[in-house]
Amino acid sequence: MALDSPSTTSTTTNPTWYATIRNMFNTMDVSHMRAQGIDLANYNDVKNHAGDIYQQVAAGNMPPGAPWPPTSVATFLTWMNNGYPKGQPSRALLTTNLATQRSRPETRIRKDITTLTPPELDLLKTAFTAIMAKSSTDPDSYFVQAGYHWYPAPNTYCMHHVPGYNPWHRAYMLSFENALRSVPGCEQLTLPYWDITTPFPEVLKSPPFASYTLPEAVSPDYPQGYVTQRFDYATIQQNLLNYGVTADINRALTKTDWEDFNGFFAGAAYNTIIAAHDSGHNSIGPTMQDQGVAAFDPVFWFFHCNWDRLFWLWQSKVGATDLNGLISTINKETDPLSYQIFTDSSLEALNPFSGAPLHLKTTNIIDSVNSLHVGYEISPTFAASDTLPKTQISAFASEKLLVDTTRVNVSVQGVNRLKIPGSFSVHLLKDGKVIASKGFFQPVEVEQCATCVENAIVRFDFELPLESVAGGRLSVWVEPVNKSFVGDRFPNKLMGNPTIEVHLLMSTE
Numbered sequence: 001m002a003l004d005s006p007s008t009t010s011t012t013t014n015p016t017w018y019a020t021i022r023n024m025f026n027t028m029d030v031s032h033m034r035a036q037g038i039d040l041a042n043y044n045d046v047k048n049h050a051g052d053i054y055q056q057v058a059a060g061n062m063p064p065g066a067p068w069p070p071t072s073v074a075t076f077l078t079w080m081n082n083g084y085p086k087g088q089p090s091r092a093l094l095t096t097n098l099a100t101q102r103s104r105p106e107t108r109i110r111k112d113i114t115t116l117t118p119p120e121l122d123l124l125k126t127a128f129t130a131i132m133a134k135s136s137t138d139p140d141s142y143f144v145q146a147g148y149h150w151y152p153a154p155n156t157y158c159m160h161h162v163p164g165y166n167p168w169h170r171a172y173m174l175s176f177e178n179a180l181r182s183v184p185g186c187e188q189l190t191l192p193y194w195d196i197t198t199p200f201p202e203v204l205k206s207p208p209f210a211s212y213t214l215p216e217a218v219s220p221d222y223p224q225g226y227v228t229q230r231f232d233y234a235t236i237q238q239n240l241l242n243y244g245v246t247a248d249i250n251r252a253l254t255k256t257d258w259e260d261f262n263g264f265f266a267g268a269a270y271n272t273i274i275a276a277h278d279s280g281h282n283s284i285g286p287t288m289q290d291q292g293v294a295a296f297d298p299v300f301w302f303f304h305c306n307w308d309r310l311f312w313l314w315q316s317k318v319g320a321t322d323l324n325g326l327i328s329t330i331n332k333e334t335d336p337l338s339y340q341i342f343t344d345s346s347l348e349a350l351n352p353f354s355g356a357p358l359h360l361k362t363t364n365i366i367d368s369v370n371s372l373h374v375g376y377e378i379s380p381t382f383a384a385s386d387t388l389p390k391t392q393i394s395a396f397a398s399e400k401l402l403v404d405t406t407r408v409n410v411s412v413q414g415v416n417r418l419k420i421p422g423s424f425s426v427h428l429l430k431d432g433k434v435i436a437s438k439g440f441f442q443p444v445e446v447e448q449c450a451t452c453v454e455n456a457i458v459r460f461d462f463e464l465p466l467e468s469v470a471g472g473r474l475s476v477w478v479e480p481v482n483k484s485f486v487g488d489r490f491p492n493k494l495m496g497n498p499t500i501e502v503h504l505l506m507s508t509e
């Protein structure tokens with residue numbers, strides 16, 4: 001966060017949390033006060049204790065030994081008087097953070113798979129072929145690595161739709177990349193990504209990336225010899241379009257708060273990263289749709305490397321590349337769990353990657369470049385993309401609101417996903433015609449998954465132009481991936497009788 005320091009010689013006229021206030025406390029102040037129960041890196045805490053903080057800094061008592069200059073004290077008071085606006089991070093942050101990763105020679109820079117040179121591609125094929133041939137008991141084998149996602153044994157590693165989702169998958173990608181690096185001659189290899197907003201890469205349509213054959217059974221439905229399955233590539237492209245995956249990714253990258261970037265948990269709309277990820281899984285094929293075996297399809301690794309890239313890109317953009325920076329984006333009051341997984345040491349584990357040899361936990365995967373030495377080649381066009389005012393359907397009455405009459409959020413709420421065995425899609429229809437769709441990715445044995453049971457009731461959000469929903473009858477169709485139970489239409493009554501809500505959108509800044 002120190003990258004974005006406010007001026008100390010002049011008062012800032014319109015100070016905001018993201019551009020100004022969060023940078024006024026240094027790491028020492030933050031850790032000192034965190035131990036006393038006030039988190040100066042967190043918006044809610046600073047807002048709630050602003051009066052006390054002001055009195056301490058104005059009296060010169062804080063920070064100890066290095067009191068704020070009067071201009072900073074005045075800036076803080078202005079922020080209070082203006083109603084504690086959150087604002088936007090400085091646009092320079094992304095450029096600075098990306099320059100930092102390039103300046104570190106030890107950084108493993110992961111590239112777009114379509115830009116690999118022929119020798120790089122050959123090395124990648126060598127490594128994949130070699131780990132696929134390893135014995136299924138070897139920790140570096142493809143079989144063991146892919147098995148961490150769910151099958152062969154039902155395990156407790158389902159990290160989906162929860163705050164630990166991005167941290168866990170970052171650790172998972174590192175574990176897999178290290179397995180590839182265990183192959184002699186591949187020690188310098190980096191796992192490339194598939195930018196899912198671009199067509200399915202040609203190279204992934206042929207061996208060793210086209211499919212994987214199970215060397216042994218992982219469940220009764222997936223016996224030895226099962227070959228991973230995908231839809232035909234034209235269908236995949238059409239599905240990604242129908243699910244609005246690119247739109248959800250772009251929306252996620254305009255968000256400043258952690259919950260809005262992820263979407264889904266703590267009441268956040270389901271139309272950003274987690275929605276795009278789930279829809280992506282459902283778009284690709286029968287193997288990728290089933291959480292039990294998704295990681296056995298080789299595309300999984302390039303697909304997930306991309307979600308990690310987007311996580312890092314967002315972090316770089318909003319100044320969340322270190323612990324305090326990330327905490328500055330979390331809504332501690334409405335989303336205490338996200339705050340806890342980064343601040344309560346008993347909740348920091350990312351099993352099975354917390355043990356030897358990786359020793360990864362939520363707090364040491366945040367700074368990908370400095371603590372994992374992993375960075376991404378990022379196209380310069382992203383550097384120009386802006387953050388946008390937060391759009392929402394409700395706000396505190398103390399805030400100033402702007403109503404956007406051109407767009408609405410259609411929300412399907414109260415779907416009890418435990419009743420639906422496996423992944424499913426939610427389609428929004430107008431006069432019987434599908435106008436928007438979202439995917440939801442989950443295991444077939446959803447009732448046996450503790451994480452899923454804790455988050456049983458789910459919602460879906462469709463942010464659409466008002467004219468696309470006006471003047472017609474809206475309805476919802478829930479389509480399970482697995483049609484063998486109730487056919488292609490899941491009855492509303494069997495999944496908690498969900499409701500539809502339509503809201504105009506508003507922004508507070």
Ligand SMILES: [Cu+2]
Nearest residue numbers: 277281294304
């Ligand atoms: Cu996934």
